Amino acid sequence: MAAAQIKLEVVTPTRAVLSVEVDEVVLPGSLGQMGILPGHLPLLTGLDVGAMILRDNGTERRFFIDKGFAEILDDKISVLTQGCEGVSDIDIEHARAEFKEAEQEIGRLEKLTNVEEVEDTEELLKRYRESLERARTRLLVAGEGDASDA
Known part of the structure; x- marks a missing residue:
């Protein structure tokens, strides 16, 4: 049975940026955007420059992602990226x-x-x-x- 939420961890070369549980994650895959829900099949994918969107309880949070990789398991997403900035962090x-x-x-x-x-x-x-x-x-x-x- 699929989990109600999926855990997301985002790490850059300098720090751990996020560790949250959300309903859905949209990632900027190297072949286009991909939506990830709990229970997703395992996948290892490259990420391009783009927006990462987190959806949780009807709210949406956006982040800038600067390339990288994502490992997707049924209950966890690990993102390794060169950079990740929330809206409030963008100059x-x-x-x-x-x-x-x-x-x-x-x-x-x-x-x-x-x-x-x-x-x-x-x-x-x-x-x-x-x-x-x-x-x-x-x-x-x-x-x-x-x-x-x-």
Whole structure:
């Protein structure tokens, strides 16, 4: 028989962030969002940058997740991630500045035409695109609407 709730533990390289029991957890899986309820089949999955949503007794809490892995058992979810921030922990002004800087740098790098410069920019473009996605996700998790307004 499935448990009424599922235990969630979230750990980053620097600290244990959460240890709670909830009705449902929505994770940003590397192939899309996945909802996890008590009694879920065992699963080990990669996580992408995205929103983690906890639902409990009709309430919803949102967190920013910065990639990682999740081990899902029938009564427990263990999340190992590079970063996890609750809505109140997100520095909105910093996220807006990060978004704007990444957007500007991507635009600048995409306009390069010199072959040597273009070859050297692929890794930079990848890092700025990841930075843009992290900033966009932080703003969306914090309820700041469309991140392009930043």
